[in-house]
Amino acid sequence: MRQVRRKPAIGVALGALPLVLATGCSFSFGGPGSVDADQVAQRSSEMLAEQIGQAPDEFTCPEDLPAEVGAEVRCELTHGGESLGVTVTTTSVDGDNVQWDVQVDETPAGDTAAEDDTAAEEGGAAQDDAAEETAAADNATAVASDGQVSATEVVEQSTAALQAAGRSPQNFACTSSHLRAEVGAEMSCNFFEDGVLHNVTVATTSVDGGTVTWDIRVDESQ
Structure with missing residues (x-):
């Protein structure tokens, strides 16, 4: 099996944050274009344990994961008597080696009360409320290489843009290895400020030759 560099953990325990994302899961398959559900x-489960220091009690997938970039399957994990839905997405296929990301749902499976509350909040929220919850810093810019900007460059330039906007970001980190040089492409990041974790969406807004410009949208709702 190919060795894959592991990304840093986003949370310290399952359910500690609204989103748990494991990146870099990989497996060499020998079947007809898919990874067996049990192997997925x-x-x-191993990657979640490695990244957050705690393995779920149970992790199950009802179907195989297709060896096609962008393919998704829904799985479920159980921990401490609570069940959470999981989306597994194929991110790369290199020969017979498949790599995927794992994203855990924000709310427990079957938590209809939470879903109803969320729907009510969304239905009653005005546009100015959304504007208060999400702040956009000045655009950041970098030169792309091979159609993408490295996460290191995104972190450096985004940190500088936030500082220029009067913020004090610390430990700015992103869950993906790069930002695609395509308008509309996004990547999830986060940083600490005064001891508070802020989730960030970095979105490509323009590509001019090799120069990529992106917005930095900070979620202020935590």
Whole structure:
């Protein structure tokens, strides 16, 4: 099996944050263009344990993961008596080696009360409320290489843009290895400020030759 560099953990325990994302799960398959569901569940559980220091009690997937970039399957993990839905997405296929990301749902599976509350909040929220919850810093710019901007460059330039906007970001980190040089492409990041974790969406807004410009949208709702 190919060795894959592991990304840093986003949370310290399952459910500690609204989003738990494991990146870099990989498996060399020998079947007809898919990774066996049991292997997907096992490797995903191992990656979650490696990244957040705590393995779920149970991790199951009802179907195989297609060896096609962008393919998704829904799985479920159980921890401490609570069940959470999981989206597993194929991110790369290199020969017979498949790599995927694991994203855990924000709310427990079957938590209809939470879903109803969320729907009510969304239905009653005005546009100015959304504007208060999300702040956009000045655009950041970098030169792309091979159609993408490295996460290191995104972190450096985004940190500088936030500082220029009067903020004090610390430990700015992103969950993906790069930002695609395509308008509309996004990547999730986060940073600490005064001891508070802020989630960030970095979105490509323009590509001019090799120069990529992106917005930095900080979620202020925490």
